[in-house]
Each structure stands twice: as C-alpha cells, then as structure tokens.
Amino acid sequence: MQAEEAILALGALAQEHRLALFKLLVRAGAEGLPAGAIAAELDIPNSSLSFHLAQLNRAGLVNQTRSGRSLIYSANYAEMNALMGYLTENCCAGGTSCGAEDSGEAGSSSAVFVTAQSKGNSA
Amino acid sequence: MQAEEAILALGALAQEHRLALFKLLVRAGAEGLPAGAIAAELDIPNSSLSFHLAQLNRAGLVNQTRSGRSLIYSANYAEMNALMGYLTENCCAGGTSCGAEDSGEAGSSSAVFVTAQSKGNSA
C-alpha cells in the first residue's frame, strides 16, 4: 500500500457514520448486510448512507454483492489489513528493520483482521 | 479509546501533508524535530505547517516541547498505539473475544508502536 491509498482509507474511516458503518460490517462478518438494513440500524437516510457506502467502497474497504433486489455490503478485511500494515510499517519501531524508508510493499506485518467467519451474529 | 477520539486521530492522518509529517516524526524518533526543519523538509509554508501541526496535536498524535526559540515536535507513540488498538478491537476477529460490543477500554492489543529510541537517525 502506498500513501495515497492509505490516505483514502484513513479518510474513509475518519467519519462518525462511516466508522460506525464499517464496525457494523466487520461485526456482521463475511455474509455482510444489505444497504437497507444498514440504513435502519444506523438511522441514516438512504441517500446519505449510499454516499458513505460509496466512499468506503472507493477506498476499497467494502465489497458489494447482489442478492436479489438487495445489495449486500461486507467489510474488505484484506484492505483493512493492508492499512494496518502500512501504519505499522511507517512506524517500524516494533522490531522490524526500521531504517527502511520506502522499501515498497513489505507485507510482513501480521494479519490482525482475519476474515471473521459467521460466529453467531444473528442480527 | 472511544470512537470520537479514533475519528479525530484517523482524520488527522487522512491528509497528505499530515501523514507525511507524522511519518517524518515517527522516523525522527523520540528526539523529534523543530517546526522549521519540518516545514523545510516537507516544503510547506510555515502557516500551513502550523495548522497541520495543530491538527495532529489536537488529535493527540504529537507532543510539543520547547528548546530555546524552537518548538520540537515528536510523535506520540502511545496515542498511535491506542488507535491501532481501537482498530484491532473493532475488528476483533483475530482471536480475542469477538462479541464484545462496548466493553470499554480493552488495551489487550499488543503495542506495535513502541517508543523508538534514537537508533542512528542522523537526519
């Protein structure tokens, strides 16, 4: 991940509704949630939600799937992991090679955001 | 850390100049850098830099120290760790108790951003 992409992801999460939205999707797991359910849960008008969903999508943090008339959104754990990795790399004071300024994609950071398989999230 | 604080920190980093600035300070280590050196390094007008520095400071991501006429800024690793922890907790699919919706401050996440003691950063 490079800076521009990280900024996009960071900016996508730096908003009350979108952070709540992403948290909701992370909690919902791989099955995701339809847009309508999210709007109802977060108590946000449909058009506003759509705007935020588009932002998150543009940042690559959510995936979109169709299921009948509904569009199902789910958290993109890979992108979130990439963001965490970027943040970790740019601190790089944890023990890894620190002097590395722009060694490209390292990817050596441990993946914290594993794909949460559905574990009883009935909501 | 709670959502509002995380949003502030996320927003502080979600900006080209500020992300570069924070990266620079992280790399600079505990000794930090004077404002002027940062402005020169990043090629940003003093007033703009001051604005961004204030943003980062408001988010608690940087510390301010005086040294003669210069103000030295350094990265606040603790706050960054808190942010990483918040992000990790809200994913919570890594192995910790996942169903915990708002269990307050967990702090069980491993600190990745340890205070980088000056390790030969001569710049």
Place this chain on the structure above:
DNA sequence: CGGCCATTTCAAGAAAACTCGAAACGAGCG
C-alpha cells in the same frame, strides 16, 4: 532593553465534504 528569529494566530477565500429530499434506475414478483 532593542532587535531578531522561530513560530503561531488571524482573516479571508477556495475547495471539498456532508446532508437529504426528490427523481431515476433496475431487479423481480405477479
């Protein structure tokens, strides 16, 4: 104490983000 130098604050304008009702779009049911 007078001046200088690093930095911040002020003010004003430009650009971007956010909000949300209304209209449009498209899939699927009957």
Place this chain on the structure above:
DNA sequence: CGCTCGTTTCGAGTTTTCTTGAAATGGCCG
C-alpha cells in the same frame, strides 16, 4: 408486462477543511 421495492444518483444548501500572507507573540542574543 406493469408495478413495487431496494438502492443509487442528482441537485442544492450547509458546514468543514485547507491554504496562505500578514500581523502578532515570545524567547534569546548582544
């Protein structure tokens, strides 16, 4: 095939963020 329902797009208004020169502040040297 027409209708309905879930969702997105559009448009317009409000708010926030970003930028920068100029002025103010405060420490320090002589």
